[in-house]
Amino acid sequence: MTIKKISKIQPETFEFSKDNLLEVEKEVKKYPKEKKASAVIALLYLVQKQNDNWIPLAAIKYVAKLLGLPYIQIYEVCTFYSMFNLSPVGKYFVQVCTTTPCMISGAKKIVEICKKNISKNQNELSENKLCSWTEVECLGACVNAPMMQINQDYFEDLNENKTKEIIQTLLEDKMPTPGSAKNRKNTAPETGKTTLLEEKNA
Amino acid sequence: MPKIIVNNKEVEFEEGMTVLQACELAGEEIPRFCYHERLSIAGNCRMCLVEMEKSSKPIASCAMPAVDGMKIKTNTPFVDKARKGVMEFLLANHPLDCPVCDQGGECDLQDQSLFYGLDNSRYTENKRKVKEKYMGPLIKTIMTRCIHCTRCIRFATEVAGIPELGAVGRGEDTEITTYLEKSMESELSANVIDLCPVGALTSKPYAFESRPWDLKKTETIDVMDAVGSNIRVDTYGWEVKRVLPRVNEDINEEWISDKTRYACDGLLKQRLDTPYIRRDGRLQKASWSQALKLLISKIKSFHPNEIAGLVGDLTDLEMIYSFKLFLEKCVGSKNLECRQDRIYINPEERMNYIFNSSINGIEESDFILLVGTNPRLEATILNARIRKAYVKNKIKIYSIGDPGDLTYPYNNIGSSTSIIRNIVSGKHEIYTKIKKSKKPIIIIGESALYGKTGKYVFEELKNFLFNNNFIKKNWNSLNILTQHASRVGAIDVGAYLIDEKENFSFFDKLDNDDFKFVYLLGADNISFEKKDKFIVYQGSHGDKGAEIADIILPGAAYTEKNGLFVNLEGRCQSAYKASYPPGEAREDWIIFKDLANMMQKPLGYNNVQNLKEIIDKIIQSKINNEISKTNKVDFVEGNILVKPIDYYYTNSIARSSKVMSECRQISKKFLFTGIEKAS
Numbered sequence: 082m083t084i085k086k087i088s089k090i091q092p093e094t095f096e097f098s099k100d101n102l103l104e105v106e107k108e109v110k111k112y113p114k115e116k117k118a119s120a121v122i123a124l125l126y127l128v129q130k131q132n133d134n135w136i137p138l139a140a141i142k143y144v145a146k147l148l149g150l151p152y153i154q155i156y157e158v159c160t161f162y163s164m165f166n167l168s169p170v171g172k173y174f175v176q177v178c179t180t181t182p183c184m185i186s187g188a189k190k191i192v193e194i195c196k197k198n199i200s201k202n203q204n205e206l207s208e209n210k211l212c213s214w215t216e217v218e219c220l221g222a223c224v225n226a227p228m229m230q231i232n233q234d235y236f237e238d239l240n241e242n243k244t245k246e247i248i249q250t251l252l253e254d255k256m257p258t259p260g261s262a263k264n265r266k267n268t269a270p271e272t273g274k275t276t277l278l279e280e281k282n283a
Numbered sequence: 284m285p286k287i288i289v290n291n292k293e294v295e296f297e298e299g300m301t302v303l304q305a306c307e308l309a310g311e312e313i314p315r316f317c318y319h320e321r322l323s324i325a326g327n328c329r330m331c332l333v334e335m336e337k338s339s340k341p342i343a344s345c346a347m348p349a350v351d352g353m354k355i356k357t358n359t360p361f362v363d364k365a366r367k368g369v370m371e372f373l374l375a376n377h378p379l380d381c382p383v384c385d386q387g388g389e390c391d392l393q394d395q396s397l398f399y400g401l402d403n404s405r406y407t408e409n410k411r412k413v414k415e416k417y418m419g420p421l422i423k424t425i426m427t428r429c430i431h432c433t434r435c436i437r438f439a440t441e442v443a444g445i446p447e448l449g450a451v452g453r454g455e456d457t458e459i460t461t462y463l464e465k466s467m468e469s470e471l472s473a474n475v476i477d478l479c480p481v482g483a484l485t486s487k488p489y490a491f492e493s494r495p496w497d498l499k500k501t502e503t504i505d506v507m508d509a510v511g512s513n514i515r516v517d518t519y520g521w522e523v524k525r526v527l528p529r530v531n532e533d534i535n536e537e538w539i540s541d542k543t544r545y546a547c548d549g550l551l552k553q554r555l556d557t558p559y560i561r562r563d564g565r566l567q568k569a570s571w572s573q574a575l576k577l578l579i580s581k582i583k584s585f586h587p588n589e590i591a592g593l594v595g596d597l598t599d600l601e602m603i604y605s606f607k608l609f610l611e612k613c614v615g616s617k618n619l620e621c622r623q624d625r626i627y628i629n630p631e632e633r634m635n636y637i638f639n640s641s642i643n644g645i646e647e648s649d650f651i652l653l654v655g656t657n658p659r660l661e662a663t664i665l666n667a668r669i670r671k672a673y674v675k676n677k678i679k680i681y682s683i684g685d686p687g688d689l690t691y692p693y694n695n696i697g698s699s700t701s702i703i704r705n706i707v708s709g710k711h712e713i714y715t716k717i718k719k720s721k722k723p724i725i726i727i728g729e730s731a732l733y734g735k736t737g738k739y740v741f742e743e744l745k746n747f748l749f750n751n752n753f754i755k756k757n758w759n760s761l762n763i764l765t766q767h768a769s770r771v772g773a774i775d776v777g778a779y780l781i782d783e784k785e786n787f788s789f790f791d792k793l794d795n796d797d798f799k800f801v802y803l804l805g806a807d808n809i810s811f812e813k814k815d816k817f818i819v820y821q822g823s824h825g826d827k828g829a830e831i832a833d834i835i836l837p838g839a840a841y842t843e844k845n846g847l848f849v850n851l852e853g854r855c856q857s858a859y860k861a862s863y864p865p866g867e868a869r870e871d872w873i874i875f876k877d878l879a880n881m882m883q884k885p886l887g888y889n890n891v892q893n894l895k896e897i898i899d900k901i902i903q904s905k906i907n908n909e910i911s912k913t914n915k916v917d918f919v920e921g922n923i924l925v926k927p928i929d930y931y932y933t934n935s936i937a938r939s940s941k942v943m944s945e946c947r948q949i950s951k952k953f954l955f956t957g958i959e960k961a962s
Contacts, residue, residue: 084452087463138463151440153449153462160451 444690511850556866599846627737656728
C-alpha cells in the first residue's frame with residue numbers, strides 16, 4: 082500500500098447537505114467544546130456518504146474550517162485510515178475481504194469476478210463510472226465468509242453466481258439487497274438453530 | 284528534592300523532569316533523535332532506551348517522567364543491545380549516501396551509528412524510496428533519508444505557529460510533507476534544517492557548497508533586524524557560505540529568522556570594491572586618493588550648515604561614532620541623523636527608545652498590547668517569544684492597528700489615536716485590564732511613532748505607565764520595537780538632530796533643500812529626492828544610496844569587521860570579523876581616520892580599542908543616567924496604520940541576495956493564492 086493519490090479532477094466547492102449538517106451538530110456535541118476536533122473521523126465519514134464514497138480537497142478545507150484545524154491535520158487523518166478515499170471510487174464501492182477465513186472460502190474467486198466485471202485494477206472506475214472495487218483486510222464477518230462490503234452494507238456467504246449477480250445489479254445502477262446469500266439470519270447456523278430451541282427470542 | 288539513581292550515582296532532580304533530563308544531570312549522555320528540549324515530547328524514535336529496575340523491558344527515557352527513588356542504568360549490555368536494535372531498524376530504510384549528503388559531518392545519525400550501528404546490514408530487501416517534496420526555496424528535501432522523528436512537524440506547529448507540516452500515510456509509508464507540497468509560509472521555516480537529525484531536510488542555497496570541517500567558524504551578531512540574534516558565520520576563504528544560529532537564552536534561544544540565515548549570499552553580490560566618482564553623469568572607477576581629495580575639496584566648498592550626514596541601518600557603533608566625530612570636528616556640522624524617516628524619538632533617557640521589558644521578560648508577562656507594530660515581520664524572533672508566552676501562559680494579546688496574521692490570536696481594538704486617549708482616561712475596557720495585570724507589556728512599533736501622531740502616542744502612553752507605576756526598576760512596561768540593527772546604538776551615541784520644538788527638523792531641512800551636501804553612511808532606505816545635492820555614499824553594497832551618489836567609498840559589511848551593535852533591548856554585543864572586505868574596500872572607521880588626518884584635524888583616537896573604550900563610556904553613562912521624566916502632550920487625532928513591510932527586501936544586503944528575491948516572489952504568491960487560515 083502506498084500513499085493515496087489525490088484525484089486530479091476536483092470539485093470546486095463542497096458543503097454538507099441540510100440533513101448532514103444536523104448530523105454534524107450531533108457528532109460535535111458528543112465532545113467538549115474545546116475538543117471538537119475529535120469529531121473529525123465522523124465528519125469525514127459523512128463527507129464520504131454524501132460525496133459518492135470519496136473526499137475531495139474542497140471537503141478537507143470545509144471540514145478543517147468547521148473544526149478549526151489546519152488543513153494538513155485533516156489530510157493526515159485521510160491518509161492514515163484506509164477507509165478514506167481521496168479519489169473517486171464510484172457510487173458503489175465494493176470492498177472484498179481477502180483475509181484468511183474469506184480467502185480459504187473463496188475470496189480469490191470473488192476478486193477474479195471483480196476484475197472481470199468491474200475493472201482490471203483495484204480502485205479503478207468501471208466503464209460506466211458507477212463502480213470500483215478493492216481488496217481489504219478483515220471486515221469482521223468471518224463466520225459468513227466469503228464476504229464483501231458495498232458502501233455501508235455487507236454481502237455475505239457469497240458464491241460465484243451470487244457475486245456476478247450482485248455486481249451486474251450494481252452496474253445497472255441499482256442497489257442489491259444486502260445480507261447473506263444463503264438467506265441465514267446474521268450468524269445463525271445455515272440449517273437453523275441447534276441450541277436454545279425453547280427460548281423464543283434467542 | 285526527589286532523587287534518582289543513575290548508574291549507581293545519586294542525583295537530585297526537579298519535579299516534572301523526564302528520566303532523560305535526570306540522566307543528563309548525572310552526566311550521562313543519552314542518544315536521541317526525536318527528543319528536543321524546546322519541542323514537545325514525541326517518543327517515537329526509541330533511541331533513548333534505558334534500563335529501569337523492576338521493568339523487564341527497556342524504557343524510552345525521553346517520555347518517562349522521573350520519579351523519586353528510580354534506579355536507572357544507561358551503560359549495561361541490555362541497554363546497548365536495545366539501542367543497537369533500534370539503530371538497525373532506523374538504518375533498514377536509510378540510504379547509504381553519506382558521501383553525497385550535505386548533513387555529512389554534522390549528522391546525528393552518522394555520529395550515533397558510530398556507537399550503536401552494526402558493521403553490515405542483515406536486510407536483503409530493497410530500501411524504500413520516497414518522492415522528494417517541495418518545501419519552498421530554502422529547504423531541500425531528500426525524503427528517503429527521513430527517519431520520521433517529527434521534529435520539523437513539532438517545530439512548525441509549536442514554535443513557528445504555522446501548522447503546515449504533517450506526516451501523511453502510516454507505517455512504512457509515512458511521509459513528511461507540507462499540505463499539497465506548498466512552500467512553508469513561516470519566517471522561521473529554515474530552522475527545521477538545523478532540527479533535522481539526518482539529511483532529509485537540508486539547506487537548498489547551501490547544497491553541495493562545502494563540508495562543515497572545511498569552514499572557518501566565527502561567532503558573531505546578526506544585523507538583519509534589531510533583535511541582534513547570535514549567529515555563527517561559516518566562511519570558506521572570503522566567501523560567507525552560511526549563517527547558523529548560536530544559543531543565547533536571552534535573545535534568540537536557538538532559532539534565527541530566514542532573513543538572518545539566507546541573506547548572506549547578498550554579501551557576495553553587488554559589492555562596492557573600489558571608489559567611484561561621478562564624471563559626466565556616469566560613475567567611474569577612481570583611486571582612494573582621488574576620491575578622498577575630491578571629497579575634501581567638496582566639503583570645503585560648502586558651508587558646514589549645508590552639510591548633513593545620514594546613518595544607515597546596518598552600521599556598527601564604531602562607524603557611527605567616528606562619523607559623528609568627523610562631522611563635528613572636521614566639518615563643523617551637527618546635521619547628523621540616524622532615522623531615515625519621520626519616526627518620533629525622545630532621547631532624553633535611555634528607556635525611551637529601547638525594549639525595556641527585555642525579550643526574556645515577555646515570558647513573564649501577563650498582558651501584551653501591541654501599538655502599531657507587526658512583530659512577525661519587524662522582529663521575527665521576538666514574535667516567536669510572544670507566541671511562546673501565548674502557548675505557555677495563554678496570555679491575552681491586544682493590538683492597536685491591524686498587523687495581519689501574527690501566528691497567535693489577538694484582539695484588534697481599532698486603529699485610531701482616540702483609543703489611546705480612552706485607555707489613558709479609563710474609558711476603555713483595556714484600562715482595567717492593564718491595571719489588573721502584574722507585568723503588562725506595551726510594545727510601540729515604528730508605525731505608531733510615525734509622523735504627527737508619533738509624539739502623542741509615545742508620550743501619552745509613557746505618562747500613563749508612569750502614573751500607574753508600571754515604570755519601575757524591576758519591571759518596565761514601556762517598550763519600543765525598533766526595526767534596524769544600528770538604531771538604538773546610534774541614539775546612544777547621539778546621532779540625531781532634534782530641535783526643542785521639532786522632532787523632525789533634519790527632515791524639514793532636507794525637504795526644504797537646506798542641505799547641499801549629504802553624506803550617506805550605508806543609508807539605503809532613503810526617502811528624499813536628489814535634486815542638485817552633492818551626495819557621498821559610503822557603504823558595502825551598490826544599492827539605492829550608491830545609485831544617486833557622486834562619490835562612492837567602498838566599506839565593509841557586517842561580517843567583515845569587528846563592530847559593536849546595540850540590540851533593541853539596549854544590550855551591547857560585539858560582532859567579529861569573519862571575512863574581509865572585497866577589493867579595495869576598507870573598514871569604515873579607518874576611512875574617517877584617514878579623512879581626518881588628510882584634513883589635519885585628528886579625531887582623537889588611534890586604534891579601534893581606543894574607540895571602543897570611548898563608546899563604552901558613553902553607553903555606560905546613558906545606562907547610569909536614571910531620570911524618570913514625563914512630558915505633557917496634547918491630543919492629536921490620527922490613525923495608527925501598521926506599515927506594510929517588504930520583509931525579504933528590508934536592507935541592501937537582503938536586496939542583493941538572490942535567495943531573498945526568490946522568497947519574496949513566493950511570498951507574493953501567498954497573497955493571491957495562499958492557504959487561508961483555518962478558523
